[in-house]
Amino acid sequence: MGSFMEIRFSSGLNLLKPWVFSAINWGLGLNCFCIHGSGLGVSREDVNANDYKLYEEVGEGVSATVYRALCVPLNEIVAIKVLDLEKCNNDLDGIRREVQTMSLIDHPNLLRAHCSFATGHNLWVVMPYMAGGSCMHIMKSAYPEGFEEPVIATLLREVLKALVYLHAHGHIHRDVKAGNILIDSNGAVKLADFGVSACMFDTGDRQRSRNTFVGTPCWMAPEVMQQLHGYDFKADIWSFGITALELAHGHAPFSKYPPMKVLLMTLQNAPPGLDYERDKRFSKSFKELVAACLVKDPKKRPTSEKLLKHHFFKHARSYDYLGRTILDGLAPLGERFRVLKTKEADLLVQNKALYEDKEQLSQQEYIKGISAWNFNLEDLKSQAALIQDYDDTPNAEDQDGSIKQRDHHDVVGSSSEKMSSEMASNSIAASSQEDGLNDLHDLESSFASFPIKPLQALKGCFDIGEDEDANGPNWKGVMLVESDTKSSGPMDQDAGRREGENSGQSDSFTCQVPELKKYLSGSLIPDRGFSPNKVTGDGDRDFPPLKFPSERNYSGPLYRQRREANNTSSEDASEGAVVQRGRFKVTSADLSPKGPTNCTFNPATGGSTCPTSPNLRASAVLPSLQGILQQNTMQREEIIRLIKYLEQNSGKLGDLSEVGTNDLLQIPPSSARERELQSQVLQLQQGVGNLVEELQRQKMKNMQLEKQLNKALANN
Numbered sequence: 001m002g003s004f005m006e007i008r009f010s011s012g013l014n015l016l017k018p019w020v021f022s023a024i025n026w027g028l029g030l031n032c033f034c035i036h037g038s039g040l041g042v043s044r045e046d047v048n049a050n051d052y053k054l055y056e057e058v059g060e061g062v063s064a065t066v067y068r069a070l071c072v073p074l075n076e077i078v079a080i081k082v083l084d085l086e087k088c089n090n091d092l093d094g095i096r097r098e099v100q101t102m103s104l105i106d107h108p109n110l111l112r113a114h115c116s117f118a119t120g121h122n123l124w125v126v127m128p129y130m131a132g133g134s135c136m137h138i139m140k141s142a143y144p145e146g147f148e149e150p151v152i153a154t155l156l157r158e159v160l161k162a163l164v165y166l167h168a169h170g171h172i173h174r175d176v177k178a179g180n181i182l183i184d185s186n187g188a189v190k191l192a193d194f195g196v197s198a199c200m201f202d203t204g205d206r207q208r209s210r211n212t213f214v215g216t217p218c219w220m221a222p223e224v225m226q227q228l229h230g231y232d233f234k235a236d237i238w239s240f241g242i243t244a245l246e247l248a249h250g251h252a253p254f255s256k257y258p259p260m261k262v263l264l265m266t267l268q269n270a271p272p273g274l275d276y277e278r279d280k281r282f283s284k285s286f287k288e289l290v291a292a293c294l295v296k297d298p299k300k301r302p303t304s305e306k307l308l309k310h311h312f313f314k315h316a317r318s319y320d321y322l323g324r325t326i327l328d329g330l331a332p333l334g335e336r337f338r339v340l341k342t343k344e345a346d347l348l349v350q351n352k353a354l355y356e357d358k359e360q361l362s363q364q365e366y367i368k369g370i371s372a373w374n375f376n377l378e379d380l381k382s383q384a385a386l387i388q389d390y391d392d393t394p395n396a397e398d399q400d401g402s403i404k405q406r407d408h409h410d411v412v413g414s415s416s417e418k419m420s421s422e423m424a425s426n427s428i429a430a431s432s433q434e435d436g437l438n439d440l441h442d443l444e445s446s447f448a449s450f451p452i453k454p455l456q457a458l459k460g461c462f463d464i465g466e467d468e469d470a471n472g473p474n475w476k477g478v479m480l481v482e483s484d485t486k487s488s489g490p491m492d493q494d495a496g497r498r499e500g501e502n503s504g505q506s507d508s509f510t511c512q513v514p515e516l517k518k519y520l521s522g523s524l525i526p527d528r529g530f531s532p533n534k535v536t537g538d539g540d541r542d543f544p545p546l547k548f549p550s551e552r553n554y555s556g557p558l559y560r561q562r563r564e565a566n567n568t569s570s571e572d573a574s575e576g577a578v579v580q581r582g583r584f585k586v587t588s589a590d591l592s593p594k595g596p597t598n599c600t601f602n603p604a605t606g607g608s609t610c611p612t613s614p615n616l617r618a619s620a621v622l623p624s625l626q627g628i629l630q631q632n633t634m635q636r637e638e639i640i641r642l643i644k645y646l647e648q649n650s651g652k653l654g655d656l657s658e659v660g661t662n663d664l665l666q667i668p669p670s671s672a673r674e675r676e677l678q679s680q681v682l683q684l685q686q687g688v689g690n691l692v693e694e695l696q697r698q699k700m701k702n703m704q705l706e707k708q709l710n711k712a713l714a715n716n
């Protein structure tokens with residue numbers, strides 16, 4: 001740990017108002033953290049606010065404002081980060097960590113604090129003034145489409161040197177992003193913001209903090225999001241890779257999506273990367289570097305030390321190159337910051353109708369790329385509720401070189417559009433709601449049983465990170481309420497990376513539907529009565545599993561509407577496709593003309609293997625076709641009977657199919673049994689939906705056969 005020293009606060013003071021607590025520790029007991037031999041060249045134990053003259057604002061974070069300032073005794077320009085301790089609520093540990101780390105680090109590529117002290121309910125952190133500002137601000141002001149490769153190589157190499165140092169000292173930065181890469185007037189690069197950094201050697205609470213969400217969603221490594229096994233310094237390598245993409249495109253991948261969607265996309269999709277076609281302007285070595293960092297399995301990511309030796313860094317220049325290129329002609333930092341702030345304020349006004357209070361703040365913070373975005377459960381629930389089916393192709397879009405206009409303005413605009421359209425769809429589902437905000441609240445309350453670890457909960461409904469194994473899809477029943485929060489599958493999707501990128505796939509979420517063995521083979525009516533337990537079972541199966549792509553199992557009416565709308569899916573209707581649902585298997589080959597003979601109908605399976613031909617004789621075809629028709633009619637009747645049966649046997653099921661899953665979830669389950677029953681009812685509901693879908697499919701098939709029949713009759 002070298003010079004890293006530990007400064008502890010008295011835990012007995014925790015009940016005090018945070019800023020009082022901090023002022024005591026910063027202002028009295030520990031005074032200020034002064035750096036001996038710092039850039040200011042002095043050691044002062046008695047610094048206070050009177051020694052500084054604050055000038056204009058040059059930056060803003062979630063709980064801090066940064067000013068250009070003059071250190072009067074030394075007549076030197078500095079930056080002062082003013083943290084409002086009242087706003088920080090209980091995150092004193094984070095502040096302490098930041099100040100502590102900033103005071104103790106000693107590396108030319110890390111922003112070191114000169115000193116810090118409490119004044120009123122603020123904490124002032126005095127640091128070197130980085131006149132160029134952050135890379136994010138520079139891009140927003142002058143390079144909305146990102147930097148050229150030599151600039152990126154130069155910036156990244158400096159950042160990597162900082163990471164090598166931090167990692168060697170057992171620290172994880174946890175918030176590597178363009179907004180935290182600062183440049184001084186000469187082009188020197190420093191990684192800043194240790195507000196969420198963590199020490200690998202920590203124990204107790206601090207160790208536990210590595211099992212929490214920390215960072216900014218777009219830059220956050222999958223293992224950080226997952227909260228399963230904790231994470232280590234490799235999380236910084238992922239963020240470093242995302243930062244590389246950010247510097248290349250002017251925005252981070254997925255930056256236009258709401259936070260929850262970003263989390264899910266990061267977990268579910270192939271890792272983002274530079275596209276060999278669309279990002280032609282970048283070298284192969286850059287693409288390789290990004291690909292090496294953005295591997296989902298942290299163990300497969302290189303260390304910062306190894307990465308520093310990557311041949312991509314041969315493109316790097318000395319830092320004064322940055323001064324001559326990207327800083328050249330830029331307005332003073334304060335002025336740039338003011339312009340950007342005005343833009344943001346205008347957009348806030350425009351979007352006021354869409355966002356209110358917390359939601360607005362949260363969304364805006366997220367859009368600004370502020371670290372430690374508020375990941376509280378309520379926010380996550382509402383974000384999750386706003387997620388729509390994956391009908392878009394985020395990867396393709398994010399990697400599309402043609403869509404690189406994301407300055408702040410555009411990002412806010414697109415997000416708000418998305419939010420509004422998502423709210424609109426949800427309000428269709430919840431018909432009684434008057435506006436988008438009400439929708440949001442209602443949707444939030446509908447997540448009464450949303451488990452504490454949201455992403456693990458989502459495993460239950462989105463099958464996060466679990467690939468289908470070689471033997472077929474993972475065939476877990478949907479258990480929204482009682483989902484197994486422990487299970488996790490292999491996260492490494494490297495193999496699929498290139499396919500994902502090239503096809504622009506969206507990697508739709510899939511909801512696994514429960515087993516319906518009894519109803520998809522043999523009689524449609526269960527012979528030993530209907531037992532919900534059987535449905536949830538995971539026993540032997542003699543039929544191919546069903547998957548409903550892009551469906552949320554908790555969206556009530558919306559879910560049903562979507563499925564109904566999809567009933568005429570191309571899968572079933574298209575010629576040449578193999579349609580396989582339980583015992584029904586129809587191929588285009590089966591329907592195509594083959595010859596006058598071999599016309600068979602298997603009443604046991606109901607499957608058609610009956611060829612047709614212009615020369616076919618009606619006498620040969622008709623009995624089979626009539627048989628099929630009859631079979632379909634029977635099946636239809638059976639399905640209807642089954643629906644009635646289910647309605648009778650599960651009491652409220654008839655009502656449930658009307659009210660939707662959301663309403664179900666609004667009733668807080670008081671016992672484990674109740675929860676179990678609730679999840680069984682959900683499964684039953686899905687079973688019914690499943691059967692209805694099957695019925696529709698049969699209808700379609702019927703129609704096709706009728707057509708064939710008519711055609712055959714006409715030919716004869």
Ligand SMILES: Nc1ncnc2c1ncn2[C@@H]1O[C@H](COP(=O)(O)OP(=O)(O)OP(=O)(O)O)[C@@H](O)[C@H]1O
Binds near residue numbers: 111370
């Ligand atoms: N020493 C500095 N010199 C010049 N500008 C700075 C300096 N430190 C910070 N800034 C500017 O202020 C912004 C906010 O600072 P900082 O990131 O430290 O605050 P924060 O509250 O931790 O923000 P966040 O959590 O969003 O990263 C930075 O993005 C940068 O543009």
